[in-house]
Amino acid sequence: MTGFKVDILHVDAMGEAEWAAWRAFRAANPALTSPYFRPEFTQVAGRISPRAAVAVFSHGGEVAGFFPHQRRGSAVQPLGAPMNDYHGIIARPGEGPTLAEASALLGGSRLNVTAWVGDTGMGEDRRTVQVELGETGYDAWYAERRTTHGKFFKDKERARRSMETELGTLRVERGLRDPALLDWLIDLKRDQYRRTSRHDIFACGWTAELLHALLQTDIDGFGASMAGLWAGDRLTAIEYSLHADDQYHFWFPAYEPSLARCSPGILLSMDTMRLAAERGYRTFDYGFEGEHYKKYFCNGAHIVREAMVLKPGLGAAVSQAAVRALDLAGEGRGERLRASVRRRWAAIEACETSHADRLRGAVQAAGAALAKAKSASTRPVAA
Known part of the structure; x- marks a missing residue:
């Protein structure tokens, strides 16, 4: 049309x-x-x-x-x-x-x-993954997953017992809208971005303001809330989600890094689904596939597209020339590196509203991507 x-x-x-x-x-x-x-x-x-x-x-x-x-x-x-x-x-x-x-x-x-x-x-296809409970609910989904991926879920059950023995009784709450808890989550995410050399999407200010505003929104079944996992008196994991109708979108998870061995984030997601299913939610969206645990949880998927639509001219020509130059380094790394830099740049450009801040973020992203590519190229190959 x-x-x-x-x-x-x-x-x-x-x-x-x-x-x-x-x-x-x-x-x-x-x-x-x-x-x-x-x-x-x-x-x-x-x-x-x-x-x-x-x-x-x-x-x-x-x-x-x-x-x-x-x-x-x-x-x-x-x-x-x-x-x-x-x-x-x-x-x-x-x-x-x-x-x-x-x-x-x-x-x-x-x-x-x-x-x-x-x-x-x-553009190109990307896959997002979901837990589809259907009409049978959480218990039937968990029984099927535990049968299909027994080792994974038995490990998580052991992790739950271990954390409870070490730190105290586990308790999960959802529907939380305390701004102080959201600030705690944002601080954890910002620390994660620093440790992983990713752009801090909350440094610009308006992104955190958006999460706070959505947290206070509850209109006709639409809103945002958090769920938290406590061990004794200690908050070990928290997750910010967006939800509407029967759809529950896991958005920003964070957990205490020192407790990674106990998988508090995964335990929180499982309990959040169980509690939210009691309120009528049937689809739990985990976003893009990639993290290894998602394959054990998710029984549904959607295909979306990633694309950059450029006006014909210098911008497109420079982009292609850069890829050809990077490919000269061998092993076809140019396209992969461009995809990585493009995604980093998209986040930087979206967050930052001044040219100086965007330029600063772009230089940092390009350096991180090149360092990662260099590290991968020099990593020894097992015999």
Whole structure:
């Protein structure tokens, strides 16, 4: 479909007619079940993220779709990036603009997406993974998982007993909305970013403000909350989640590094699912696959797309030339290194609102990626 027009509105300029159309489009499109597609997420994030707006696409005089986004310099990103784990056009299936059409209508030097929901031939596939409880609930899911992956879950049961013996009775609470607990979680994440040489997404300020605002939001089944695992009087793990309808999205987990041997984060996730299932939640989304434990938990998956839509010209040419130069080092590392740097850069660009801060973050990210690539290339190969 072609011939779309676009109007760019601030979130506060959206009227009830637009929000009603948004809700109707979402209800008609099974791909838009994630809490990130709820109007409430856009309403909160649109008031906090710098340079936020909603693109309202129309066709033949009728509203055809919406795309909440933010601008950083000349770049366009999904609203709430780098923390927005699902994004796309809010539209009925097959009726909204494509990724390429949306990029052209929005202008800017590029549109960067990391988890695009919807058909597009651009970019590359990435997989997100979920626990699907279905109607049988948590106990039936756990029984099946324990049968299929007995060693893993027996190990976690032993870890639970070990931590309880060492530190005291274990206790889990969910639905927590204490701002002080969120600050504790953010401090743990910031320490993790420092230890792993990743960009500190909370240093910019607005990202932490967004989590705090969502934590105080409870509208028509949409909101955010935390769950915590205590051993005796000691808080050992905490996880911040976004939830709506029957969907529960695990978002920011953190745990005491000194207790890693007891897997407190994994124990917390299991108990959170058990407690949340009692409240009617049926899908627990773990985001992108990768961490080894997710394969033991998850029995569902979705394919999303990662893409950078560049305007033709110097930017695209320089990008390709850099990859060719890196490939000269051998072993085809250029494309892999570019993907790593691109993801780091996407997070930096989304967080930082000044050119100086973006440049500083980019230099650090490139150095970390090159150091990692060099380390991998010089690692001895086992005989």
